Amino acid sequence: MQFVLTLLLLVVVALVTSSPIRLQAEDSHIISAGPKFNHVARLSKGNKAIFTINTEKDGEHPVCLRYGSNTAGHLLVKANGHVQSPIRFVSNSNYLCSNATLRTGINSLVLESQEGPIDLDYIDVHGASPVNERGATLPYLEYEAEDATHNGKVIGPDRTYMSLPSEASGRRAVQIQGSGQFVEFTLKKATNAIVVRFSIPDTPDGSGNVVQLNVLSSSGDILAKLELTSKHSWAYGGFPFSKHPNEGSPHHFYDESRGLLNKRVEANEKIRLVPSGSDLVYTIDLIDTYDVPSPYKKPDQFFTVTDFGADPTGQRDSTNAFFGAINKATETGKGVWIPEGNFAVSQRFQVNKIVIRGAGPWYSTVFATQAYGIGFFGNWAPNPSQNVELYDFSIIGQTQIRIDSQIDSGVGGAYSNSLVQNLWIEHTKCGMWLDGPFDGFHIVGLTIRNVYADGINFHKGVTNSVVKQSIFRNLGDDALAMWAEQEPNRNNEFSYNTIQVPLLANGVAIYGGESNKATNIYVADTICEGGGLQASNRFGARLLSGETILADSTIVRCGAPNRWNTGHNGAVWFWSLDGPIDQKVTVRNLDILDSSFAGGTFWGSQSSSIHFSDVSIDKAPYAFEVESVTGQAYFTNVVAKNIEKTGIHSCQPNFKFVMESGCSGWNSTSC
Structure with missing residues (x-):
């Protein structure tokens, strides 16, 4: 009786608070469970559902569950890995509530069946907030240096490969030199921690300089002294590159420095960056301010x-x-x-x-x-x-x-x-390189920056694993990749991730595999041999099969030149190099903005099953470009504007664009 009264009280509390965020069970990450059907997820003993929840304050939050079960039992509940009060359920369909202690920002909530089976319909989380529709829900505010107050020199915009502004966010940055120059930011929200993305010159031998940057308050007080070094930037020569300046071809110019401030700085106050003790040129790209x-x-x-x-x-x-x-x-x-x-x-x-x-x-x-x-x-x-x-x-x-x-x-x-949750990884070759086969890995809320190859790579035989709500910047290869070498990757998902400035290769790449998807991605500024999104049969991968989905994403200033020749690729890139793309690839609800080359490109031998729908292309030399490929692709509600040359650039008569309803702005052709 006491338990029933407690549940009723919790229901009342939940109902009188603000409207909850409803999370459908079939959209959660289900590990080791039975099939999803009729909009529910079935959990037997030991099976779990992992939900991602965003909140704006720390503390207890009512969590209510709608379920159906033929038996009584209970769910183990873990919030950010901490065990909470269990949710005990009875036979029949019902709506139960309990409390979970959640943090400000992104949380993981795990519900694990201890008996079962139980059919989960949805959870309602009171006091939760919506996540960003595209990209991660960021724990910081970002400020571009070129938009701040400064007495330095703006460089860019310039997308020329191996130019300093080409690797800056937005392809612009500010250069300051000496203690008399500064970049000053007016804060939109309070902060107690800062990240500065910068470049300083290398030494003649490639060993790297070390200098100091002072972070000042509006009154001139020192909030932090940041060490800046070029030891972890500046690469030279051919792939996979070296630290020898005499090999030429410099790139990988930027790095980052972070620090806690010695006092909290409130909204509408100013933070000023000033060089200290060095006459080197400091190139400031941006800052991120956190409330840690x-x-x-x-x-x-x-x-x-x-x-x-x-x-x-x-x-x-x-x-x-x-x-x-x-x-x-x-x-x-x-x-x-x-x-x-x-x-x-x-x-x-x-x-x-x-x-x-x-x-x-x-x-x-x-x-x-x-x-x-x-x-x-x-x-x-x-x-x-x-x-x-x-x-x-x-x-x-x-x-x-x-x-x-x-x-x-x-x-x-x-x-x-x-x-794995809320790790920060820098200055390794890869953030996470994961070799399968394995199943059921949940990765959420990571920050991976300034690495020399992939951010995260699911390599061979990875199944039912996800990367969500994570942040990637300044990667030396694909930010997120699934590479189905030897064994297919199956049923994996990259979703709600923010990617900036991958220096080589793609924002997200799906190299072969079965029924994988990338959704709700924000990716900006690919630099060399990479699109914002790529689906391809490359690198000896098991060929794409099932349905591959690229959806609900924003792609900004993407597409890139080739290092070896005058070739280039578009913001969305398909390459049937090792075999035909003849299983369905769905490209849905994309915004492709300010592409360096085409909005989308088709490479390889044969592609016959790529389907575009509800795609917007705004500003690009071409909407689509075709290299050496045959076959066809299908288009519904694909709208282009501000196309600088022609809608379709193709010299391949055996590749057809099948335009169905709602297509406009890209009917012109060239060869």
């Missing part, structure tokens, strides 16, 4: 790495202490806690059936003392790690150039039935 929460607290039943001898000052190597804590936690079924501090490590950590947490990525940092070979790795396939959870810390490498023979990722290996 207080450090998270250590949960019960966690071993702290400092209890095993880890040094939070970073002066002594903490590798053995981390091994000790991980081994002890694995033996006892407890977790590992990384407290506030900077922890120097020199080896990778293999993890399995473990939870590792930090105080937050601005507070708990694991950093490398050598160029390669750190990170948190699952077991290698075909025996992937299981039930790994990583939360709330940073992984900072010391990599300065791409060496493909090196295993060098912030997170790597293979993970099934696992979750």
Whole structure:
């Protein structure tokens, strides 16, 4: 009776609060579950549904569940990895409520059936907020330097490959030199932390300069002293590039520096960036301002790495202490806690059936003392790690150039039935390189920047895994890739991710595989040999099959030149290099803006099953461009405007554009 009264009270509380955000169960990430049918998701014992929730304040939020079940049972509930009160259900269809403690910003909510089966219809979350429709719901505000007050020099716009402005966000930046020059930003929201994207010149030998940038308040007080270095930027020569300036062809110009401010700066106040102690030219691209929460607290039943001898000052190597804590936690079924501090490590950590947490990525940092070979790795396939959870810390490498023979990722290996949330990864070769086969990996809320190859790559045989609400910038290869080499990737999803300035290759690439999709993406400024989105049969991948979906996304200033010749590709790119694209590819509800070349390009041998609908192309030399390919593509409600040359540029008479209803603005042709 007491339990029933409690549930009724919670229902009343939920009903009198503001309108909830309703999340459909079939749209959640379902792991190890039965089929979705009639708009419900069936969970048997051990199956789970993972929801992504955005809130504007910390605290308890009523979560109400509509379900149906023929038996009584309960759901284990975890919010951001923390166990909440279980939801107990009875036989029949019903609507139950409980509370979950959520954070400001992006949260994961896991519902795991402990008996089952139970059919989930939807959850209502009170006090939640909608997420951005395209791209990640960002935890910061971004300010472009060229839009700020300054007494420096604006460079750009210029999309010429290997020019300094071409790699800037929006293809413009501001240069300042000496303590008398500045860039000043007026804040739209309060902040206590900052990221500065910058470029400074390299040294003649390629070893890199180190300088200081002062962050000042409007009264001239120093809020932070940021170290800027060119050690992790400037690459030369041919692929995969070097640190030798005498090889020419410089690129990869920018890096970032971040820091907590020594006091909070309120909205409408100003922040000024001023060079300190150097006459080098500082090129400022942008800043991101954060309102970073207080450090998270250590949960019960966690071993702290400092209890095993880890040094939070970073002066002594903490590798053995981390091994000790991980081994002890694995033996006892407890977790590992990384407290506030900077922890120097020199080896990778293999993890399995473990939870590792930090105080937050601005507070708990694991950093490398050598160029390669750190990170948190699952077991290698075909025996992937299981039930790994990583939360709330940073992984900072010391990599300065791409060496493909090196295993060098912030997170790597293979993970099934696992979750990674709110990690910040920089200066490794890859953010996450994941080798399947494995199943059911949930990745949410990551920041991956300034790496030398892929942001995240699902490589061979990855199934039912997702990347959501994550942020990528300044990547040396595809920001997000699915590469179905040897074994097909199946039923994976990249959704609600923000991608800026991939320096080589694509924003999102799906190389073969079965029934994969990329949706609700925002991608801007591809630089070389890359589109905003690509679906292709390349790199020996198992050919595209099922239905591949590219949908509900915005693509800005994308399309790029080829390094080797005068070729180029469009903002959306299809390449049937290793075999025909003869299974359905759906391209739906895209906004393609200010493309460097065509809105879409078709390369390869034969493509016959690409279907465009509800696509807008605004400003491009061509709406579509065809290289050496035969076949046809289908178009419904595809509208182009501000086309600078012709609608279709094609010298391939055996590739047909089948225009169905609602197409306009791109009827002209050229060869």
